Amino acid sequence: MKRIGLFVSFLAMLTSSVSAQEADLIGKISVELNAVQTTESSCTLSFLIINGLDQRIDKAIYETVLFDKNGQVNRLTLFDFGTLPPARPRVRQFVLPQMECRQLGRVLFNGANTCDGANLEAGICSSSLLPSSRTDVEIIG
Numbered sequence: 001m002k003r004i005g006l007f008v009s010f011l012a013m014l015t016s017s018v019s020a021q022e023a024d025l026i027g028k029i030s031v032e033l034n035a036v037q038t039t040e041s042s043c044t045l046s047f048l049i050i051n052g053l054d055q056r057i058d059k060a061i062y063e064t065v066l067f068d069k070n071g072q073v074n075r076l077t078l079f080d081f082g083t084l085p086p087a088r089p090r091v092r093q094f095v096l097p098q099m100e101c102r103q104l105g106r107v108l109f110n111g112a113n114t115c116d117g118a119n120l121e122a123g124i125c126s127s128s129l130l131p132s133s134r135t136d137v138e139i140i141g
Contacts, residue, residue, distance in 0.1 A: 025052035029060070029084070029125060031109065031141075033133040034091070036101040043101040045094045045137075051084035053120075053128065060084055060125055061114035066096065069105040078113055101137075109141030 035046040051057055060081040066074045081092050096104075115125030131141040 025050055025130070027128060028052040028130040029057075029128050030130045030132070031062075031081075031139070032131075033107065033135050033137055033139050036104065036135050036137055038101040041098055041100075043096040043099045043104060045096065045107075047079075047081070047092050047094070048089055049081055049084060049092060050089050051086050052130075053124065054086060055117055055119055056086060057084040057115065057117045057120065057125065059114050059116040060112065062125075062129075063110040063113045065108040065110055066099075066104060067106040067108065068103050071105065074099065074103070076110075104137050106138040106140065107131075107133075109139075 030048075030050040030052060032048045033045060034048045037044045037046070062079050062081065063076065064079045065076050068074045075096075077096075079092070079094050081090070084090060109129055109131055112123075112125035112129075115123075129141050131139040133139040
């Protein structure tokens, strides 16, 4: 009986911490660099993105600046995250040709190049961006 009570208490704590994490995403567009992988002569970046807005985003494209380990700009590019339904996690991958992941030091989201969707507030894709990283590569925005 005690084990069942401990298990129920553990589940309650786990649920409340997940709810607190989800609450932090309300009104935000969370973009997490989840993994980096070097393949032959390119680097693949895997992002987990969650639209915490009430509205669907039909098209989200971010102007992105890639910096090397020395802090110098390597390139300016566009990352097309596509359609982002509310509260549904999506994974998007981008291949960076002629770059090894070990060369990449920082990714800057300069702002939204495109942010399309019905009833979206102007500038919301830039102002609500919440970047983070689970890798050694720093993400700012």
